[in-house]
Amino acid sequence: MAGRRPGPRSKKAEIEIARGQETRRAGGRPRREPIDGDRKLDRLAPIALILPAAGLVASCDGPQSALVPRARQAVEVAALFEWMAWGAVAIWAAVMLAAILAVLRPAMRGGSRRADRLIIFGGVVFPTVVLAVLLAAGLRLLPDWGDSPARLRVEVGGEQFWWRVAYARDDLAVPVRTANEIHLPAGEPVEFVLSARDVIHSFWIPSLAGKMDMIPGRVNRLLVEDPQPGVYRGVCAEFCGTGHALMAFTVVVHPPESFEAWLAAEARPAAPEALREGPPDAAAEGRRLFLDHGCGACHPVRGLVEAGDVGPDLTHFAARATLGAGLAPISRETVADWLRDPQALKPGARMPGYGALMSEAELETLADWLLELR
């Protein structure tokens, strides 16, 4: 704490200059003479740090933000974060105040005993208490699984690089299977049952709850209570391979009646117009391509082929908002692109490309047929 130390600070400012254009717009000039420029850069440093931060704050809103909580668990996490953040600000201010006082008034009255007491209290007792309180608050957020209030259980399996989803409830004879999109009834508690088959993934819907790892060989559970209607985004929050960054999903929280309608629709077999065998038209041709190329070896389409269970269930593929686990909106073009060369869109995707095995016209016919699977 021996006064101003221009060295490190000016270095930080240099980095900011190199990174952001804001500084230049705010009056910074291209660095010509490092020694001369140091003082000016020193003054600019706080602005250079604050401007990008302001940009970050503006992006805290949106469908994937832990700072805009939309379910009880997320509210608790956000509240804990706010306590922690403001507490940290207060502690930081106190430490800075102490540092300034130490500089302005080097000789402290009261001698070394008072200094010892300050160090023991401020350096040992206070941090211990703060960390213990934070630990207690964090542990309190862990759910008590003694009596789960949830009737609806959503089983989510992490896969490289997509999500296997099944809905289980006492009144459902068999779980309703789907993939890459999660629908929930607003206001009702939901229990996520999380697992993985290949590698460790992590299930995170920042707007609804904290993240939870999906670990091969074990089942983790996550409770979400009182979700508010809206459309949110979930992601894989644990690096799981080359396609990790493109492993997302949409979460739709419906009013309860419309959730029931959605669940009933999802439980039905594929749309009859997509299953029809003849007359020989585009739909029948798409169906033939799907079967002829063995797509059913991996993708179930209930009512047509249920042999394979390796890739995402496509029974109601076109009812989803996105393709390839949150990769792109579903359209004839994006579906045909995906069929042609999945690895070009998502590195490491397990699906083989069909660009060399089907003509462009066939790819489009198959894409059109997949769009019938509503």
Added chain:
Amino acid sequence: MIRGPIRIRTLAWILAGLAVLAVVVFAAGLSPIGAAGGHSAAARWILHTAMRRSVAFHAMGTEVPDLSAPGLARLGAAHFESGCAPCHGSPAAPTGGAAQAMLPPPPDLAARIPLWTPAELHRIVDEGVMMTGMPAWPARGREDEVWAVVAFLRKLPELDAEGYRALAHGGPEGSSRGLALPADPPFADCVRCHGTGGRGPDDDATAPGPIPRLDIQPRAALEAALKSYAAEARPSGVMRHAAAGLDAATLAGLAARFAAAPRDPAAALDPAGVDETLLARGREIARRGLPARDVAACDACHSPRGERVRDVFPRLAGQRRSYLEAQLRLYTADPPVAGGPRAELMIQAARHLPAADAAAVSAWYASRAPAPR
């Protein structure tokens, strides 16, 4: 002490002079490279010792599979007839003439085989021998084929002309189990392994072995496979040698010829002799795949019933068990030993299939009766 530096300098001059002389001889083309004169005794000793030591060294630690497996030596013999006998000769037709004028002359194998262990023979057949005219095996990763040749080579010293013909041709020359052999060259080559009816050696669909049945396959699947072999996309030393140099029309004609052969309704494997739990496991994998291991359902493309399946996909029902197992080993190898337009489908479908399950699903398909045409 005084003379020392002078002697070293003289030596340096001599060495420099020799180096210049060597460069002049080399660049002017004065050194003989012809095969007519043979090697000097010293060169022969050096080359031969280097070869023997290298083969022995690199063969260390090689695991030798069961060389008495049914049909293995038969495959090796049939390939030997077209791939090796032209230079090395065979008990049925000793070589001579041009091949024996090579340097070194291709050895008479019957006398040399006993000098090598199976692992060393494997090394020589797989890697070839530099600057001798002995080629490497034409496909990398096909150890299984190399072992078939080794299995045959181990039998070679005891074979007379008739025994050799029985193994390589399936009977006296010009016949296959009494059937007249076709005279047209490419088809006659196929017949040594696949039989005139495409059922396999001697046209016996139920004899076990590594050679696939062709009578169960649709024409499109045969043609696609032949073209993949000819284009060197699908690795196989045996099939690369057989299909190389044949034009597309000839390949299509061969495919059509085998596809038109009557289909033997017998399965390659009698299910009565196979463990029931193994077959049940195989059936489960064929129908459902192994979702937990990302293994796709085989039937979706290779359905034994033949419905809903395009003819480019090979049929598996009734195919030989050891052929299916060997192919699955190639697809699940790391990296996979596979190629051709649809190889990626099989690689993705089978990459995590455990060996025990590959054996189960192979037994299941082998025990199924092929669908009638």
